[in-house]
Amino acid sequence: MKVTIDGIEIDVPKGTTILQAARMIGQEVAPPTMCYYSSLKTSGGYCRTCIVKVTQGSAANPTPMPKPVASCRTEVMDGMVVENVTNKDVLEARKGVVEFLLVNHPLDCPVCDQAGECSLQDLGYGHGAATTRYEFPRREFERIDIGKYVQLHMNRCIMCFRCVKVAEQLTDNRVHGVMHRGDAAEISTYIENVIENDFSGNVIDVCPVGALTDKTFRFKSRVWFTKPVDASCDCKKCSGKVRLWMKGEEVLRVTARKDQWGEAEEFICNTCRFDRKKTSDWKIEGPTKVDRHSVISQNHYNHLNELKVQVLKQQKALGFMDINKRP
Amino acid sequence: MQLTNRKVVVSNKEQSLAERMYLPAIAKGMMITASHLFKKSPTINYPDVKRPIAPVYRGQHVLKRDDNGAERCTSCGMCAVACPAEAITMTSGERKKGEEHLYREEKYAATYEIDMLRCIFCGLCEEACPKEAIFLTDRLVDAQFERKDFIYGKDKLVEKMDARIDVSKRQTPEVLAFKKVEGLKHNELFDAKKLNKGHKH
Numbered sequence: 351m352k353v354t355i356d357g358i359e360i361d362v363p364k365g366t367t368i369l370q371a372a373r374m375i376g377q378e379v380a381p382p383t384m385c386y387y388s389s390l391k392t393s394g395g396y397c398r399t400c401i402v403k404v405t406q407g408s409a410a411n412p413t414p415m416p417k418p419v420a421s422c423r424t425e426v427m428d429g430m431v432v433e434n435v436t437n438k439d440v441l442e443a444r445k446g447v448v449e450f451l452l453v454n455h456p457l458d459c460p461v462c463d464q465a466g467e468c469s470l471q472d473l474g475y476g477h478g479a480a481t482t483r484y485e486f487p488r489r490e491f492e493r494i495d496i497g498k499y500v501q502l503h504m505n506r507c508i509m510c511f512r513c514v515k516v517a518e519q520l521t522d523n524r525v526h527g528v529m530h531r532g533d534a535a536e537i538s539t540y541i542e543n544v545i546e547n548d549f550s551g552n553v554i555d556v557c558p559v560g561a562l563t564d565k566t567f568r569f570k571s572r573v574w575f576t577k578p579v580d581a582s583c584d585c586k587k588c589s590g591k592v593r594l595w596m597k598g599e600e601v602l603r604v605t606a607r608k609d610q611w612g613e614a615e616e617f618i619c620n621t622c623r624f625d626r627k628k629t630s631d632w633k634i635e636g637p638t639k640v641d642r643h644s645v646i647s648q649n650h651y652n653h654l655n656e657l658k659v660q661v662l663k664q665q666k667a668l669g670f671m672d673i674n675k676r677p
Numbered sequence: 678m679q680l681t682n683r684k685v686v687v688s689n690k691e692q693s694l695a696e697r698m699y700l701p702a703i704a705k706g707m708m709i710t711a712s713h714l715f716k717k718s719p720t721i722n723y724p725d726v727k728r729p730i731a732p733v734y735r736g737q738h739v740l741k742r743d744d745n746g747a748e749r750c751t752s753c754g755m756c757a758v759a760c761p762a763e764a765i766t767m768t769s770g771e772r773k774k775g776e777e778h779l780y781r782e783e784k785y786a787a788t789y790e791i792d793m794l795r796c797i798f799c800g801l802c803e804e805a806c807p808k809e810a811i812f813l814t815d816r817l818v819d820a821q822f823e824r825k826d827f828i829y830g831k832d833k834l835v836e837k838m839d840a841r842i843d844v845s846k847r848q849t850p851e852v853l854a855f856k857k858v859e860g861l862k863h864n865e866l867f868d869a870k871k872l873n874k875g876h877k878h
Contacts, residue, residue: 460782460784460808572753
């Protein structure tokens with residue numbers, strides 16, 4: 351099936367969603383996602399961040415769709431024409447969605463451990479809404495410890511349902527879910543039950559905000575002061591392929607490796623995540639490649655060589671002499 | 678292009694009798710020296726007399742407390758990441774119950790160090806601070822005999838409640854007006870009274 355997204359045509363198999371087709375094209379046209387997670391079945395459709403405009407339904411019926419559609423839940427039709435970043439209305443509508451997501455968000459980024467790798471932070475910053483129009487009290491919850499390792503800050507939750515899908519699909523005995531409805535909805539365990547399952551720690555990785563955080567990493571360091579390193583170990587329960595967040599020789603945090611969409615490549619077990627906090631536990635493969643513009647790459651000089659090559663190239667083009675070369 | 682008229686062309690020509698005697702030149706020099714006896718001295722008797730400094734002078738840092746005496750710093754690390762000299766380091770601590778009068782928010786700076794030898798007093802830390810915790814003041818950093826004494830910890834940086842430091846002059850009218858914008862209300866701290874007004878689950 352041929353589908354055109356932001357003027358770029360691509361051939362995709364039947365049953366592909368608009369979002370998946372856009373991701374096949376690349377990061378520039380792919381809509382942002384807060385609730386869709388490609389490795390979790392039935393995820394998506396809650397947050398409305400990925401809305402796009404369909405200006406032509408299909409080749410057979412070229413009428414445009416009347417409203418923006420959630421691209422993660424809409425399958426492509428042959429000859430469909432989609433507009434994402436090229437349509438001002440879409441960006442304006444998405445800005446509205448961001449405002450809705452932030453209605454009850456406490457904006458405690460200076461305290462939150464997720465700051466620096468938070469999808470909501472990126473989204474809010476990207477859409478440039480620094481002020482809020484919301485004048486009413488935000489809903490407040492007490493912090494809840496879910497088990498030994500995970501802490502739930504319900505204040506920050508945006509109800510993406512990703513953690514519930516993880517519990518459903520990854521762990522064998524689901525003990526947490528969403529209680530109540532609408533404004534009163536909250537992630538909770540059944541009578542403060544403890545989540546104890548080998549893969550329960552993955553709820554931390556899938557959480558797009560700082561609602562579910564690692565208690566072993568709580569307030570240890572801001573993420574941009576730690577250095578991400580890819581490492582692996584022989585683990586019986588999971589693949590053992592992880593990312594270590596190090597400060598000097600110390601392993602402060604272990605997470606799954608995330609791809610360009612911020613999604614975990616392979617889910618890891620709790621032993622790897624919470625108990626292996628020594629460098630000797632791991633076989634280190636090398637530093638993680640981080641986008642130079644990310645705050646994570648602040649104060650790290652992984653890209654110095656790459657930068658140097660670029661600078662030298664520019665200087666050469668301007669006719670500068672190479673001062674490093676001896677005559 | 679001629680910038681001054683003090684340019685002199687040096688030559689190797691033979692000196693005249695007056696020049697060889699040097700006496701006129703010495704007399705000219707003595708006249709200059711003597712004339713300074715009657716001019717006002719530019720020296721001031723520091724520390725009895727101090728030169729006036731601008732209200733936005735960037736001297737030694739202070740970590741402010743709020744009016745209740747709680748530390749404003751929440752150890753978010755924005756100052757450290759903004760610092761071009763990488764002079765700031767900190768570790769965070771979690772506030773325990775009963776420490777609400779000491780720290781404003783649930784996270785606080787357990788240690789906070791500025792290396793005054795690295796600091797270039799650019800003021801980017803106070804610009805980056807989202808909590809209005811760090812300010813540069815008009816105080817000078819004292820001279821020390823040892824390098825380690827230039828690393829200022831919280832003992833030297835946090836202001837004492839009995840000797841508070843006025844930083845109100847450092848905030849320009851534009852900044853003060855910006856803070857009153859209604860839409861930025863969410864940046865204010867939720868205090869206990871406000872919290873009880875919201876519907877609680």
